[in-house]
Amino acid sequence: MSDKHNLIVYCEFDEGKVAEVSLELLTKGRALADRLGIKLEALVIGHNLDGVEDQIFPYGADTVYKVDDARLYPYTSNPHAAVLINLFKEIEPQIALMGATCIGRDLGPRVSSALHSGLTADCTSLEIGDHTDAKTKTEYKDLLYQIRPAFGGNIVATIVNPECRPQMATVREGVMKKEILDANHKGEVINLDAHKYVAPEDFVVEIIDRQIAKSKVNIKGAPIIVAGGYGVGSKENFQLLFDLASTLGAEVGASRAAVDAGFIEHERQIGQTGVTVRPKLYIACGISGQIQHIAGMQESSIIISINNDPNAPINAIADYVITGNIEEVVPKLIKYYKKNSK
């Protein structure tokens, strides 16, 4: 068994591939582990895991724990939680990170409850720093700062877990940048026996049907995004955005308000509770600019805001502001693009 008190990333693995969000967390985890002078470890639970370490080591992992058992795929809550709970009791990680995915958000709370460790959901930034308790004046060195927008979006809160370990956090896909450390980097593989970690009675929920489709929408990788907010007004008006997107070779995204209003599907939601994007051009149509949305797109190279309201908060981060109705401005953009492009 490897040594203790390291940083561990729970890696999701499906159809032969480690999830993007897990690789992003490994990249961030490597930087945090270096800052703390500890090891970066990865945990993969599932079936047919042969060679999975080859996908993980390039991101700088020192150790890959593998738990391979036919019963552990597809994911169900209790068995995966049992592995984490029992393994964490052994190796006592300082920090445990997982994706804020359907799986991570199902698994994390169960593990944190069993270990009585704090868990912060949907972090947009992770840093290492010190902390002094306001009441007891106790000083804590090198805690994980779990930073997230909170509460309707007007604030950003920094959360710490002074006493309890591991310090757990979930992060949405796309928030952290994925970067290969060294394509030839190699570490240690530790195969764990599922029977040691999971009891037969943990297999309590039975999956009777799965219909998982590959996502058709790829806003994360799109160089140009046309995004609509509540101000677009209707499902029909979103068609205008699709027209502009197909003209420019762009993808259509949306704010949470537009998704909640039923104008467009959730898959296209950009922001803290959707995906984070960094396109070279972001055209925000009728988006007021709640901070959760801005958190998911502020690193776009060029931002155009089209809004009725000249004082929409999003205008503060925009490069170009067009004050006007979507119904009028968008057709003009299409018209003049067609006229001027070759």
Place this chain on the structure above:
Amino acid sequence: MSLNIIVLAKQVPDTRNVGKDAMKADGTINRAALPAIFNPEDLNALEQALRLKDAHPGSTITVLTMGLPKAAEVIREAIFRGADGGIVLTDRPLGGADTLATSYSLAQAIRKFGNYDIILGGRQAIDGDTAQVGPQIAEKLGLPQVTYAEEILGIEDGKVTVKRRLEHGLETVKAPLPCVVTVNGSAADCRPRNVKRLMKYKYAVSPSEKAALSEEQQKFVDERPYLQLREWGCADIDADPQQIGFPGSPTKVKTVENVVFTAKEARRLENNDEQIEELIKELITNHTIG
């Protein structure tokens, strides 16, 4: 088979209407300064409970909420829509809780309530969006969990069949009762208030609400047990003081900052043909588009 159903509901500040005085200096929420609403996904959960009751006559729905005494409002709202009764878990030491301390407190209340077949709640509350309390309660009670439920397809032979909505599709699972099911916003909307129930229960009050009424009104409530909502405190749920409220919360808010964006020097364009054509030309010239 009739079922004992618990619905977890939270009264949440309407995060769409956040004012300047919404946060206290210690980083916790000043709930009093905000309009309070029934957490939307808890209403989706209530609807699934009501459908189970329709399918299993004789079932009872008990709504459990933790919060300020005025959270009794969500119990009344749920009763107007068809729930049978509810419990407000409220006590000063329970305040300032993170998700873990909250789930401990609610799990203790569920233990005390005792007789339950299924526990339903919304996937997450709009004030924190963490989606943690449901699974944490399941773990504390040693129950299986089914998250992201879009529809409860049925209960048979002591097992519930649930359709789940995941990122890229659907999954149908079967879990033995008792279990915890958290319901997605994509599930069916909750039915509206029933006028007859509204008339019957509009004066239902919790003990602390009753205390504020006139003597005559109190007598009216005393004579009608169905108007008496239950209210529990720490002593009622045998809460360990070290596991509730602020001391029971492993996560601490270190700092809270208002968000200030570094304003860029935005170019403001009029909605006219010349300026929009000029913008398009510029974007084509610098290879942003085209």
